[in-house]
Amino acid sequence: MRVGELSRRTGVPVPTIKYYVREGLLPAGELSSPNQARYDGSHVRRLRLVRALVEVGGLSVAAVRDVLEAVGDPGRPVHEVLGAAHDRIAPRAVGPDDAAREAARRQAAELIARRGWRVEEGNPAVRSLADALAAFNRLGHERFSEAALDAYAGAVERIAAADMAYVARKAAREDLVESVVVGTVLGDAVLTSLRRLAQVDASARAHGRDRPAAGE
């Protein structure tokens, strides 16, 4: 298909497609004449993946390029690709190395030990967890870890089990890796949206209303 058809099928404007090709996010089409390229189903799929990572996942173009390079490199273990993806998704915290951060590191390590999770200390998610807990601590929410963290942990164990069951049926490595990356990025978006809805519901129940008031 020509670029116009590719644009029509994916909803991505032609100039954006050309930009992605220049930036290495999308392989160039096959030249059918000096100034006309042809695209196929693999371009449609790749373009949808790029858009999902950018629009739903909120990744930058540079982050998407890194993640796609990792996905496409058969020499890299799946957990490394996942680490690269997560590194690109998690905002980099640069808060001070203070008592709040020290306490947060301990809270994270204790939680991991308590749950018996098999993760290395150097995993980037351990750092982002400690960063988030440190921010809670600095704002006077030191009790959050003690009060709510195990409920969160129990909940994500159920989610991880569902994730594993979902990707288990993928046989080919590239499909598997892509599923994991998509599941990670889009799954986060699903999870945070659902959390908001469950909060609204819990709040409505706590205030004893049968249904939300009009206009809410």
Added chain:
Amino acid sequence: MRVGELSRRTGVPVPTIKYYVREGLLPAGELSSPNQARYDGSHVRRLRLVRALVEVGGLSVAAVRDVLEAVGDPGRPVHEVLGAAHDRIAPRAVGPDDAAREAARRQAAELIARRGWRVEEGNPAVRSLADALAAFNRLGHERFSEAALDAYAGAVERIAAADMAYVARKAAREDLVESVVVGTVLGDAVLTSLRRLAQVDASARAHGRDRPAAGE
């Protein structure tokens, strides 16, 4: 305290503090002489809140300003402030209005009905949920909703209950609203980090390893 002390206590560089004052994120200090301002504990706290929203939550300066305005307006109901915060956190999806989105809207509405959640159709989280599900659908993961969505929903119900229990002890409105905003933004960061760790653990167990290999 002077601006240098404020910087030392929060780890935020002086030029950044001045930028936040110019942008309206931080009230100006009280002028003690024509070119010297004094700051107090309320500035420390506000600055920590701004940094948490920017660094951990990944919000833009404009988004933080909107959220803080909503928090500070006593006339706005809590759920509206939360909606404003969520609107600013969720990336705006602009995917095509295709069959995948239509299916996603239906999947989201059916889930909400199935769980008996009391949320209005117009809630921004319903839209972001449908956006994320539409992206899954477009990438050939139509089965995700059916296979994993109820496990996710069950998990967030537990999380929302923990959130409610945590904020219930806040009496003053401003404290309550701030807790909800902080809990929403930082709680998302905690949740996605934990999800990653639980995935790593589930993957290690599935591959039958007693502990992660060195360097992993």
